Amino acid sequence: DTEVTQTPKHLVMGMTNKKSLKCEQHMGHRAMYWYKQKAKKPPELMFVYSYEKLSINESVPSRFSPECPNSSLLNLHLHALQPEDSALYLCASSSPTAGTEAFFGQGTRLTVV
């Protein structure tokens, strides 16, 4: 299984809602990532988990809260988002070794209304 699976594929939420994005991989990768991608822009790194510990937070607002419950799962909890947070959220995983391929999920298309 060489896939990274993200659910849901699409999500519409109000500014007062709480929701979660989920990401799963069974490749034994111990590094997992969240990226945000706006239309016609490159993916922007948000968070990096290495061996289930948060190792990088790219100054992301606290309304985004990542969680890595085990080596196969990565969640992104969302609360009190703004319309400008609407974007494609991508999850990726890789071996923590430098120079190895990152595998990306299809993404969750998030719309904040």
Next chain:
Amino acid sequence: AQRVTQPEKLLSVFKGAPVELKCNYSYSGSPELFWYVQYSRQRLQLLLRHISRESIKGFTADLNKGETSFHLKKPFAQEEDSAMYYCALQGAQKLVFGQGTRLTINP
């Protein structure tokens, strides 16, 4: 800090013509460089990486540390090469992408 620059947002060539997508980087350490590709309606996927020095789908890329470049080349473009191409640099656990180049191959 890590930085990747792709100067061309759009590149259009005819089928059979050579293709070169430019990438320059800035990084104080020893970089790991990649090209990722996104075909229409597909997920982002690795095309090639500098450490493997291989040719994938006819594409090659050479790391030039003196010029801090990692340009992607293909001698004869094919219509199925039309896609979004991202140059990426991995350093200190971060994988950072350039702005991307949309390549269109005209028949």
